[in-house]
Amino acid sequence: xxxxxxxxxxxxxxxxxxxxxxxxxxxxxxxxxxxxxxxxxxxxxxxxxxxxxxxxxxxxxxxxxxxxxxxxxxxxxxxxxxxxxxxxxxxxxxxxxxxxxxxxxxxxxxxxxxxxxxxxxxxxxxxxxxxxxxxxxxxxxxxxxxxxxxxxxxxxxxxxxxxxxxxxxxxxxxxxxxxxxxxxxxxxxxxxxxxxxxxxxxxxxxxxxxxxxxxxxxxxxxxxxxxxxxxxxxxxxxxx
Amino acid sequence: xxxxxxxxxxxxxxxxxxxxxxxxxxxxxxxxxxxxxxxxxxxxxxxxxxxxxxxxxxxxxxxxxxxxxxxxxxxxxxxxxxxxxxxxxxxxxxxxxxxxxxxxxxxxxxxxxxxxxxxxxxxxxxxxxxxxxxxxxxxxxxxxxxxxxxxxxxxxxxxxxxxxxxxxxxxxxxxxxxxxxxxxxxxxxxxxxxxxxxxxxxxxxxxxxxxxxxxxxxxx
Numbered sequence: 465x466x467x468x469x470x471x472x473x474x475x476x477x478x479x480x481x482x483x484x485x486x487x488x489x490x491x492x493x494x495x496x497x498x499x500x501x502x503x504x505x506x507x508x509x510x511x512x513x514x515x516x517x518x519x520x521x522x523x524x525x526x527x528x529x530x531x532x533x534x535x536x537x538x539x540x541x542x543x544x545x546x547x548x549x550x551x552x553x554x555x556x557x558x559x560x561x562x563x564x565x566x567x568x569x570x571x572x573x574x575x576x577x578x579x580x581x582x583x584x585x586x587x588x589x590x591x592x593x594x595x596x597x598x599x600x601x602x603x604x605x606x607x608x609x610x611x612x613x614x615x616x617x618x619x620x621x622x623x624x625x626x627x628x629x630x631x632x633x634x635x636x637x638x639x640x641x642x643x644x645x646x647x648x649x650x651x652x653x654x655x656x657x658x659x660x661x662x663x664x665x666x667x668x669x670x671x672x673x674x675x676x677x678x679x680x681x682x683x684x685x686x687x688x689x690x691x692x693x694x695x696x697x698x699x700x701x702x703x704x
Numbered sequence: 705x706x707x708x709x710x711x712x713x714x715x716x717x718x719x720x721x722x723x724x725x726x727x728x729x730x731x732x733x734x735x736x737x738x739x740x741x742x743x744x745x746x747x748x749x750x751x752x753x754x755x756x757x758x759x760x761x762x763x764x765x766x767x768x769x770x771x772x773x774x775x776x777x778x779x780x781x782x783x784x785x786x787x788x789x790x791x792x793x794x795x796x797x798x799x800x801x802x803x804x805x806x807x808x809x810x811x812x813x814x815x816x817x818x819x820x821x822x823x824x825x826x827x828x829x830x831x832x833x834x835x836x837x838x839x840x841x842x843x844x845x846x847x848x849x850x851x852x853x854x855x856x857x858x859x860x861x862x863x864x865x866x867x868x869x870x871x872x873x874x875x876x877x878x879x880x881x882x883x884x885x886x887x888x889x890x891x892x893x894x895x896x897x898x899x900x901x902x903x904x905x906x907x908x909x910x911x912x913x914x915x916x917x918x919x920x921x922x923x924x
Contacts, residue, residue, distance in 0.1 A: 467793075467867060470867065471794060471864070474864060478861065550850050551873070551874070551875065552875060587850065588849075588850055588852070588853050589850055589851050589852075589853050589854055590853065591819060591820040591853070591854065591857045592819075596853070614870075615867045615868060615869060615870075616867065618849060618868045618875055619849075619864070619867045619868040619877065622849045622852045622853075622868055622877065623852075623864075625852065625853040625856065626852050626853050626855055626856030626862065627856060628853075628856070629853040629856035629857040630856040630857065630859050698817070698819075699817065699819040700817050700819050700821065700822065701819075
């Protein structure tokens with residue numbers, strides 16, 4: 465692959481108006497570097513659901529479903545390390561602490577059955593999540609990337625990441641993410657109130673309170689109200 | 705919401721305290737947090753590009769300097785021309801009076817947020833407003849690749865001058881952002897404002913005129 469292919473990709477990046485065409489283009493381009501699959505996603509933190517965070521899904525059919533269903537994100541060393549570093553890395557270089565666990569080895573074994581054996585990941589800033597990662601996967605036993613190829617891959621990843629942010633943040637900010645009622649319910653939760661207490665304060669049924677906290681959890685793709693409170697504070701949607 | 709004060713050689717005397725606070729916050733960030741620069745005995749961070757050619761936008765909120773930007777004409781010696789010229793392999797180092805190098809941006813820790821409607825975006829809005837006011841056509845320079853998606857989220861267009869590259873363990877790219885009315889509108893829309901956040905006090909200096917000077921100065 466030559467550098468001008470990278471700049472041609474960057475030029476095309478700006479013309480894509482839908483994620484599907486951007487994904488197709490990127491997949492086609494990185495095939496020249498030996499990568500057949502890729503995923504661009506927010507990085508899930510403890511217990512967050514991966515599925516709502518995925519922005520480009522170029523994983524083989526069946527593997528994505530399997531990964532979600534088995535909740536692999538919680539044990540996969542590549543995924544865990546993606547939350548811990550700001551720098552691009554080879555999957556093979558994930559520290560043993562995270563890659564050498566039973567869970568992570570099991571994920572790697574299953575991935576191999578889908579033709580995913582090695583890879584390279586580029587963490588990036590996300591305005592919606594902790595951070596995001598663009599992970600490129602190869603069926604080769606190990607990624608043989610020259611320093612120049614790494615440079616090419618990171619450059620393309622950055623522009624793909626920029627384009628996807630431009631395509632996906634069409635809502636004006638995150639204001640619409642939570643309704644006023646949902647924010648109110650989270651604020652009371654932050655103040656230590658149970659749903660029953662909140663229902664008395666707001667003068668509504670307890671199941672209504674639970675319904676609103678459930679909506680807030682769904683909005684963030686998290687499984688507990690505590691997590692939803694943390695997310696809402698982190699994104700400055702509520703100010704306890 | 706911040707107000708961004710335009711500070712340069714012409715009106716620096718009106719901002720002695722704020723400028724000193726700015727240098728101390730820079731020291732906190734670039735020395736202690738980033739580790740990019742050696743500690744300075746006086747606790748202020750300065751470099752060779754803090755000259756009379758520089759214009760600073762100091763983002764002030766609740767009487768504190770919470771964020772900043774430094775803009776230098778690319779016709780003057782600047783970080784890309786002096787330190788990173790090898791990273792402009794597509795275009796060469798741009799030297800144009802209407803292209804400004806944007807450096808020394810930080811956000812104080814308690815004003816950092818993950819969402820798009822935060823202090824960093826307010827600063828970006830201020831830079832775009834100032835650049836448009838001054839008739840510039842691009843702002844940018846050396847940037848961490850990690851943060852580039854932020855430009856995308858603002859719907860800004862950033863033209864690369866070369867490939868991303870790893871230097872001292874971090875990845876950077878040289879890129880310049882198009883300055884135009886549309887870019888200002890999109891960042892204002894995200895912030896939900898339709899008014900200026902730039903404040904100008906005292907004598908002002910035209911960025912373009914100052915940039916032009918560097919070209920006209922007799923060769924040394």
